[in-house]
Each structure stands twice: as structure tokens, then as C-alpha cells.
Amino acid sequence: MSAMTSPRSAAEAPVPPAAPLRLVPGGADPPGGPATASVPPAPLPRLAEEERAICAISRSTVQAAIEVLAGTRPAQQLARRLDERCLSALQHRAALTRRVPCGASPTAGRLHRNATVRSVRACRVSADVYEASAVVVEELRVRAVALRLERSRLAWRVTVLEIG
Numbered sequence: 001m002s003a004m005t006s007p008r009s010a011a012e013a014p015v016p017p018a019a020p021l022r023l024v025p026g027g028a029d030p031p032g033g034p035a036t037a038s039v040p041p042a043p044l045p046r047l048a049e050e051e052r053a054i055c056a057i058s059r060s061t062v063q064a065a066i067e068v069l070a071g072t073r074p075a076q077q078l079a080r081r082l083d084e085r086c087l088s089a090l091q092h093r094a095a096l097t098r099r100v101p102c103g104a105s106p107t108a109g110r111l112h113r114n115a116t117v118r119s120v121r122a123c124r125v126s127a128d129v130y131e132a133s134a135v136v137v138e139e140l141r142v143r144a145v146a147l148r149l150e151r152s153r154l155a156w157r158v159t160v161l162e163i164g
Contacts, residue, residue, distance in 0.1 A: 047124070054122040054149060057081070057156050058132040062145045065161060066115040066136055069094050086161045093163075114139050130156075136163075 061081050067073035068090055075091045082090065115138045122132040128151040136143040148160035 051122050051124065051130075054130045054132060054156065055120045057149065058122060058134060058147050059117050059120045061147065061158055061161075062120070062134045062136060063115070063117050065090055065145075065163065066117075066138075066143075069097055069163070070113055070115065071098055080155075082158045082161065086158055090161065115143075118142075127151075 061078065064073055064078055064081075068075045068078065071094065075087060075094060078090065079087055115136050118135040118137050120132060120134045122130050124130055130149045132147045132149065134145040134147070136145055144164040146160070146162040146164075147158050149156045150159050151157075
């Protein structure tokens, strides 16, 4: 037999690509034909806008928390943004920072001074939860800050605040 008339084995035969499946509520086929796979994509512009808002909230909250530790801002200004546990932990840490005498260490009087938030990153955990991290640069050191934000009554509240 010649090469043009030789029969192909089943293993050599080309396999047509399978049509993707589309999930339709109720299990019915769409009017255009059988079910083909496509799940509606998440609205990217809305998620990107929400992530920018979370980064802005995180940035301002971290800046304010560092100012509380420096003693230049009262902790009660963060009462609407932080939950009760975070607020009391921040107040406790600020009180401990103020108790350190300035002569006890060469850096004691300059802790948390002139701090600026360098960068903020946010990651969506679920529809109502984000986790964020921030880099804070001070005179003497660089700090990392981790936050967990949860939506409550259409407002975002920080439920975890860890300042390194």
C-alpha cells in the first residue's frame, strides 16, 4: 500500500477538541444549543476599585496607628476603624512605649517618629474579608504591619493589627 492510502490506527487519528461545558441554572440547555462551560466572570473593575479603597483605608489606619504609638495622636480617633480588641491592644502598646524613659536607650525618645507608609498591598480572602500588609519607614528602622479588614454594616473595620 502506498503512504496515501494506508489506513491510520485509532491511536494516530486526530481527536477533535471537546466543547466546553456551560452551567445553566436549572440544568436546562440555553436556547442556542447544548450546555457549554462559561461561568460569568467577576466584575474586575469593581474588585479593583474595592481593592484600591482597602489599600487607602489600610494606609490611613497604619499611619494613624503609628502616630498613636508616637504619642502624637489620641487612640480614640481610631475607635471607628478598629474593633475593640485592636484598639485596646494599641492603647496598651502606646502606654508601654511612653513608659520607657528617654535616657534608657539611645533610640527610646525617637521611636515611631517621622513615620511614613511606603507601600500597601491587599489580598481578598472572601467577599467580606481582606488582608493587607504595609511597610512603614521611620527614622531608625523599617517596620512591617499586617492588617485584617472585615466588612460590617457596609463599613470596613480592622479586626487584626500587628505592628512589627
